[in-house]
Amino acid sequence: MEKVLMKGNEALAEGAIRAGCRAYFGYPITPSSEIAEYMARKYPKIGGVFLQAESELAAINMVYGAASTGARVMTASSGPGISLKQEGISFIAEAELPCVIVNISRGGPGLGGIQPAQSDYFQATRGGGHGDYHTMVLAPASVQDMMDFAMEGFELADKYRIPVMIMAEGTLGQMMEPIILRDPVTPGYEKPWATTGCKGRKPNVITTLHLPPEELEQRNRYLKSKYDLIKAREKRAETFMTEDAKLVLVAFGLMSRVAKRAVMEVRKRGIKAGLIRPITLWPFPDEHIVxxxxxxxxxxxxxxxxxxxxxxxxxxALNGRSRVEFYGRIGIIPNPEEIVGVVMQIAEREGL
Amino acid sequence: MASTIIFSGGFGSGKSEIALNFTLEKKGEDNRETILADLDLVNPYFASREMKGFLQARGIRVLAPAGELVFGDVPSIPSEIIGLLQQENRIIIDLAGDEVGAVVLGYIRDYLLKRKDLEFFLVINPYRPFAGDVESIKELKNCLEKASGLNFTGIISNPNLVEETTVQVINDGHNKVLQYAEELNLPVRYLTVEERFYEELVVYYPQLLKKIKINLRPQWI
Incomplete structure (x- = not known):
């Protein structure tokens, strides 16, 4: 099959289109803007709706509205914009509306910079807004993943009626790799809850207001049970040379590719190292770690x-079973040599 | 080769890598005063300004957003460009992609037209989105010419799938670009390939072929 050379952001946008997403609401921000630009160019030709909202708040509430109709819908932004969307994301999670939210992340806090970062991990995996909720979070590591995870994201969103976040470092959004274009899918999930015009049936009501305390608690218990089900079924990770590893590197996204190179190099030097790459950041693949x-x-x-x-x-995940150390940069993706240096230092100190 | 060379095209068509290689090659040939103007004001990822130190060490002046704006995405045009365009020198301009990238030329167009020889190249990689058929390329060409107020003088054929490029990928892609060129009524001026393909292909494209060293793409990808 002939490949095409795509930027991560373009591949993600094309993946959404191939998943049947025909509505995009957003407000541009570096390094995510190519997603909006791609949709703006493509949708007029294929009958989709691209709308540049007046703000991120407006965009996420447009997603809320469009998702209420059962349509596949997406928005994308970067750190500061994702923060602005949090109120809406909390509402969407409570209303159980399937949608895909993309964070092509850059360094914060505040305005920060526009270079790559993974510093929105807490925000993404802990819910991010108010109330007890989670979004599923997928972390692609290649441009092919950007397309595939966009498609998978819509499936998971429909399956569990949950907002799915795709989080990738700015560099992954900007860099180009040759990829295979996946076949388009026809969304197949029944959505009897959707507000599609109530001819011949009772009106569907989508609301997040639950004033009686018993009702509110029941609602939260129900959501908790859904999150437990997702935790039981959907934890995903890629493991590499972990079977006999004494030292295990854990890295997600583009960083995992750098870590993999480093593992291969230190193995040559006789260090028993391995790698776990979480693919779902929530639910976190704790069983792979254990x-x-x-x-x-x-x-x-x-x-x-x-x-x-x-x-x-x-x-x-380890709950005291093994020791855990940390190495990080921000705005800068370390190269494999730098990681090899860090690993060799630890190996020497620990006598590994 | 002209004293003013501008590389334009779609996002990710290869403009920055090609501009860097042309700049180094031309400077190496005649040691003439050479300036590389990085006018990519859309965003700083994979921009030729990353090579500023390397180029300066080789006597090439690099014009790019100043100070911390190197890392920014604001429309900051290096102020010296107006003065430099009115002097005797060689200026190579690297733009951001699409019409949002080419629009910056509108600002310096009058100075560009006063220079005696100007090359305005349309860089095409037919494996990129919006470059896979003649209609898209026509639309791109019109948008770029409208945004810049300049007419293209030639095409640079840059068919590649980065690490997965093969001789066949190059040949098939180049044939596609030749078809575009005919439709657009523009000459293909160069076929750019990575160094590793040069020996094998130079016999087939002795006039067109130019080898490119990849500078901006991280090795670990």
Missing amino acids: EAAENGAKLFLSLEINMGQMVEDIKL
Whole structure:
């Protein structure tokens, strides 16, 4: 099959189109803007709706409205814009509206910069807005993943009636790789809850207001049970050379590719290192971490493009079973040599 | 080769890598005063300004957004460009993609037209989105010419799938670009390929072929 050369942002947008998404609402921000630009160019030709909203708040509420009709709908932004969307995301999670929200992330806090980062990990995996809720979070590591995860994101969103976030570092949005274009799918999920005009049936009502305390608690218990089901079924990770590893690197997104190179290099030098790449950041693949510890990993090294966030989930997963260390940069993706240096230093100190 | 060379095209068509290579090659040939103007004001990812130190060490002046704006995405045009365009020198201009990238030329168009020889190249990689058929390319060409107020003088054929490029990928892609060129009534001036393909292909394209060293793409991808 002939490949095409795409930027991550373009591949993600094309993946959404191939998943049947025909509505995009957004407000541009570097390094995510190519997603909006791609939709703006493509939708007029294929009968989709591209709307540049007056703000991120407006955009996310347009997503709320469009998703209420059962349509596949998407928005994309970067850190500061994702923060603005949080109120709407909380409403969407409570109303159980399927949609895809993309964060092509850059360094914060505040305006920060526009260089790559993974520092929105806490925001993405802890819900991000008010109330007890989660979004599913997928972390692509290649341009092909950007297309595939966009398509998968819509499936998961419909399956569990949950907002799905795709989070990728700015560099992954901007860089180009040759990819295979996937076949378009026809969305097949029944959506009896959608507000599609109530001819011949009772009106569907989508609301997030639950004033009686019993009703509110029941609602939260119900959402909790849904999150437990997703945790039981959907944890995903890629493992590499972990079977006999004494030292396990944990890295997601583009960073995992750098880490993989580093593992291959230190293996040549006789260090028994391995890699776990979380693909779902929520639910966090804690069982993969525990399994590596049970196989004899003494030490885990969390590699992140932030100041140490996923490292907490690794510690929670291990619950004291093995030691956990952290190495991170921000705005800069370390190269494999830098990681090899860090690993060799640890290996020497620990006598691995 | 002209004293003013501008590379324009779609996003990700290869403009920055090609501009860097042309700049180094021309400077190496005649040691004439050479300026690389990085006018990519859309965003700083994979822009030729990343090579500023390397180029300066080789006597090439790099014009790019100043100070911390190097890392920014604001429309900051290096102020010296107006003065430099009125002097004797060689200026190579690297733009951001699409019409949003070419629009900056509108601002310096009058100075560009006063220079005695001007090359305005349309860089095409037919494996990129919006470059896969003649209609898209026609639309791109019209948008770029309208935004810049300049007419293209030639095409640079840059068919590649980065690491997955093969001789066949180059040949098939180049044939497509030749068809575009005919439809657009523009000459293909160069066929750019990575160094590793040069020996094998130079016999087939002795006039057109130019080898390119990749500078901006991280090795670990």
